[in-house]
Amino acid sequence: PPLQAPDPFAALNAQQRDAVEHGIADGPGCAPLLVIAGAGSGKTMTLAARVARLVLAGADPQRLLLLTFSRRAAQEMERRVGRVLQQALGLAGEARPPALPWSGTFHSVGARLLRAYAPRIGLPEDFTIHDRADAEDLMGWVREELGLARTKHRFPLKGTCLSIYSRVVNSQAPLAEVLQWHYPWCQAWEDELVRLFGAYVRAKQQQHVLDYDDLLLYWAEMVSVPELARELGARFDHVLVDEYQDTNRLQAAILQAMKPDGQGLTVVGDDAQSIYSFRAAEVRNILDFPRQFGREVRVVTLERNYRSTQPILDASNAVIALAAERHAKQLWTDRTSSERPALVTVLDDAAQARWVADEVLRLREQGLRLRSQAVLFRAAHHSAALELELARRNIPFVKFGGLKFLEASHIKDVLAVLRWVENPRNRLAGFRVAQLVPGIGPATARRLLDALEQAADPAAALLAFEVPAAARDDWQALRTLYAALRQGEAGWPDDLRRVQQWYQPHLERLHDDAPVRAADLAQLARIAEGYRSREQFLAELALDPPEATSAEAGPPLLDEDYLILSTIHSAKGQEWQAVYLLNAVDGCIPSDLATGSAELVEEERRLLYVAMTRARQHLQLIVPQRFYVHGQGKGDRHVYGSLSRFIPPQVQPLFERRQPAAAAAPEAVAPSGATVGLAARLRGRWG
Numbered sequence: 001p002p003l004q005a006p007d008p009f010a011a012l013n014a015q016q017r018d019a020v021e022h023g024i025a026d027g028p029g030c031a032p033l034l035v036i037a038g039a040g041s042g043k044t045m046t047l048a049a050r051v052a053r054l055v056l057a058g059a060d061p062q063r064l065l066l067l068t069f070s071r072r073a074a075q076e077m078e079r080r081v082g083r084v085l086q087q088a089l090g091l092a093g094e095a096r097p098p099a100l101p102w103s104g105t106f107h108s109v110g111a112r113l114l115r116a117y118a119p120r121i122g123l124p125e126d127f128t129i130h131d132r133a134d135a136e137d138l139m140g141w142v143r144e145e146l147g148l149a150r151t152k153h154r155f156p157l158k159g160t161c162l163s164i165y166s167r168v169v170n171s172q173a174p175l176a177e178v179l180q181w182h183y184p185w186c187q188a189w190e191d192e193l194v195r196l197f198g199a200y201v202r203a204k205q206q207q208h209v210l211d212y213d214d215l216l217l218y219w220a221e222m223v224s225v226p227e228l229a230r231e232l233g234a235r236f237d238h239v240l241v242d243e244y245q246d247t248n249r250l251q252a253a254i255l256q257a258m259k260p261d262g263q264g265l266t267v268v269g270d271d272a273q274s275i276y277s278f279r280a281a282e283v284r285n286i287l288d289f290p291r292q293f294g295r296e297v298r299v300v301t302l303e304r305n306y307r308s309t310q311p312i313l314d315a316s317n318a319v320i321a322l323a324a325e326r327h328a329k330q331l332w333t334d335r336t337s338s339e340r341p342a343l344v345t346v347l348d349d350a351a352q353a354r355w356v357a358d359e360v361l362r363l364r365e366q367g368l369r370l371r372s373q374a375v376l377f378r379a380a381h382h383s384a385a386l387e388l389e390l391a392r393r394n395i396p397f398v399k400f401g402g403l404k405f406l407e408a409s410h411i412k413d414v415l416a417v418l419r420w421v422e423n424p425r426n427r428l429a430g431f432r433v434a435q436l437v438p439g440i441g442p443a444t445a446r447r448l449l450d451a452l453e454q455a456a457d458p459a460a461a462l463l464a465f466e467v468p469a470a471a472r473d474d475w476q477a478l479r480t481l482y483a484a485l486r487q488g489e490a491g492w493p494d495d496l497r498r499v500q501q502w503y504q505p506h507l508e509r510l511h512d513d514a515p516v517r518a519a520d521l522a523q524l525a526r527i528a529e530g531y532r533s534r535e536q537f538l539a540e541l542a543l544d545p546p547e548a549t550s551a552e553a554g555p556p557l558l559d560e561d562y563l564i565l566s567t568i569h570s571a572k573g574q575e576w577q578a579v580y581l582l583n584a585v586d587g588c589i590p591s592d593l594a595t596g597s598a599e600l601v602e603e604e605r606r607l608l609y610v611a612m613t614r615a616r617q618h619l620q621l622i623v624p625q626r627f628y629v630h631g632q633g634k635g636d637r638h639v640y641g642s643l644s645r646f647i648p649p650q651v652q653p654l655f656e657r658r659q660p661a662a663a664a665a666p667e668a669v670a671p672s673g674a675t676v677g678l679a680a681r682l683r684g685r686w687g
Ligand code: ATP
Pocket: 011, 012, 013, 016, 037, 038, 039, 040, 041, 042, 043, 044, 045, 046, 270, 273, 305, 306, 307, 572, 573, 574, 575, 613
């Protein structure tokens, strides 16, 4: 179609244009495309432009499958595509460009496909999706049922068991191999783990629940049936994947089955930013992509960085250049600046928090909104002192990664009711809800759930269940609610309001800070309004929770403008004008937990690279000389830190050295009991 000015594609450079225009004329049959390039080189932008270009060339948006790393990334992508289309079509502000119904994470798309195809692969249609915490609880439950929790020798914790299970699923490797390479201290338990995982799988089937891994596993199983693979492959003319370096084997297998010759497949990524191998991501996916599909594959590399200033890029390039594995990419930019990134030496955690808060406010005065600044850290608990400092100074913030809104107990209570209504066989939800009724303890709850499991009609069995006399009135109230919700009397989102009305007295009984928590529930109700149905609401929440903070997690969102706090992992793909990295010391990055093997250390180096390349204008790495270590069973201790090993002397001149005016030498200050106590309190709150 003739393009009307302004041409949204005019800004693309020649390589980006190559990628955008690749095979457009060939339609669905176009050869596979790989864009492999460094941070900030416009990979995501190019992918968005390509989607828009496909639509302009007549592709049906319904037949485009766009896979991103998070729901946030999918929404951002849709926004970008929309903007390009709007410009290209010369649409007025009101007219909306076509939506992309099939964009999201592998997991959320998997959930939708499974829902649609459930009957054809023998999956119950009413399945619920367990989030990580629920899956862990179920694993813990099964572990206890098998008597493994009580063995004398230390059997791995439920979280470890789930991680091992998950790794086996996602890497498609035998258990023995996973244990040998990643959990050597659990090798002695191989037989028990086999038993445990078998029972875990059976429990999921009995209760009609799927965990995260199942969403991929069943999807893969679905496309292992040739007829279904053809059908699913034909359903999408183009499959486009961002951040391909962090996909795992199962995900690559799914793509391969859907598009055996790679036609219509576009993947983009950066091997230097592969940071999810702990979740079985397989960097070989991207490196082997050209070989996988043979000479057909078109490979495009991008070398110009549009994000960061030259000094930031120089420092980032220097850090990644020391990697054991070569990432042969040199980025350049024309964004000059006289400001080098800073290495800021501070005394300790508290001084770090004060420094960052000061700097954030200083830059805000210079015109940088809080939202264009971000504080990044290796581990979620690293930001505890900063969160306290920000709260004290009334600087609003939102935290990504770490304790989420949905992990707060009052939110979980309410959601459990909805999940239990949706699927009466869901033991975890039932166990949680039943025990909200005073007078019902674990024994009665267990009896109830056993009865439901054996009943042909579990909902009817629930309504007929008799409870101890003391619990009768409250049980009756719950039963009435349950029956009403099962019948769908009120509809969505009124269903949720009814649950909250029922929950209110329990909230007041269980929590001293009920009013604050009630505000969270009100926020949950607002979030609920954005979903069509209970089913959609629950599925999306389990997969990709909204970024809200709860009364348990930190101060509520007061302002339109807020500072971003994020783990490095959750910062992937994003950019800010100013970036502060907390704890740029050995022990934090690389993490103490990751120094066991050279590969783990290399992944930490790539993490630092990811963190540094998020910055557009200003970058600061903060180096506290004293920091806390969360001692395993030994309580907190202070240790004296040194600058991260990833910034050796030959790299340091690329940074400017800074420190707060009154910083004393570390020896001058004795570790104080008071600060240790504070850390312990914080851990209690965030931990
Ligand atoms: P990452 O590896 O971190 O995911 P990326 O390669 O996906 O980075 P993008 O986020 O797409 O990079 O782009 C980085 C920044 O550069 C964005 O602000 C984007 O708008 C800008 N950009 C990309 N290409 C161009 C271009 N041709 N002209 C102007 N700006 C561009």
